[in-house]
Amino acid sequence: MIKIRQENIDDYEEVYNVIKTAFETAEHSDGNEHNLVVALRKSDNFIPKLSLVAVKDNKIVGYILFTKIKIGEYEEIALAPLGVLPEYQNQGIGSELIKEGHKLAKDLGYHYSVVLGDDKYYTKFGYIPAIKYGIKAPFEVPDENFMAIKLNNTDTEVRGIVKYAKEFGI
Numbered sequence: 001m002i003k004i005r006q007e008n009i010d011d012y013e014e015v016y017n018v019i020k021t022a023f024e025t026a027e028h029s030d031g032n033e034h035n036l037v038v039a040l041r042k043s044d045n046f047i048p049k050l051s052l053v054a055v056k057d058n059k060i061v062g063y064i065l066f067t068k069i070k071i072g073e074y075e076e077i078a079l080a081p082l083g084v085l086p087e088y089q090n091q092g093i094g095s096e097l098i099k100e101g102h103k104l105a106k107d108l109g110y111h112y113s114v115v116l117g118d119d120k121y122y123t124k125f126g127y128i129p130a131i132k133y134g135i136k137a138p139f140e141v142p143d144e145n146f147m148a149i150k151l152n153n154t155d156t157e158v159r160g161i162v163k164y165a166k167e168f169g170i
């Protein structure tokens, strides 16, 4: 049984190790994702309700974070990072973290989530190239790797260039 819940202060050290370990074997990594989480928690862009851990066998085995971004004038969210301990991968834990995060984000009123990553993975959850919504990355990236998902059926026209939290260093 996997339990997904909001991260709390007592989880910080375990989350640090989960993210560090998950990204050690990742295809794309700058080797700094665990430190990015530490920095983002202190940022105004941090959303405690969208900092989620997956618990299995009484330990934290996965983590996901969505932080505030600007798309044009709108406040929306970006998914980063997501990590699952190698020995717990391919058991659906990443999927559960993403789906629960989207559900909570929708309830909080966000319209869109963006992600930079593997299109083969994120398209499973409804992400499409962000450019199809008129949402643009603030850096050069192949269209298929910069994705967005519409979280609700609003007609709100959210368009423009994404501005990340300064902690991303973008």
Ligand SMILES: CC(C)(COP(=O)(O)OP(=O)(O)OC[C@H]1O[C@@H](n2cnc3c(N)ncnc32)[C@H](O)[C@@H]1OP(=O)(O)O)[C@@H](O)C(=O)NCCC(=O)NCCS
Pocket (backbone or CB within 6 Å): 022, 023, 025, 026, 027, 028, 082, 083, 084, 085, 088, 089, 090, 091, 092, 093, 094, 095, 096, 116, 117, 118, 120, 121, 124
């Ligand atoms: C990416 C990651 C979070 C996925 O977590 P997970 O718990 O293994 O994912 P799930 O078990 O929910 O996988 C769901 C599906 O995606 C597939 N999948 C997993 N990783 C994938 C990848 N890198 N590329 C394409 N497909 C992938 C699985 O095979 C599975 O397919 P299925 O539903 O058809 O069976 C995990 O592999 C990880 O921590 N990787 C290292 C860190 C990383 O790269 N994070 C993402 C940054 S963009």
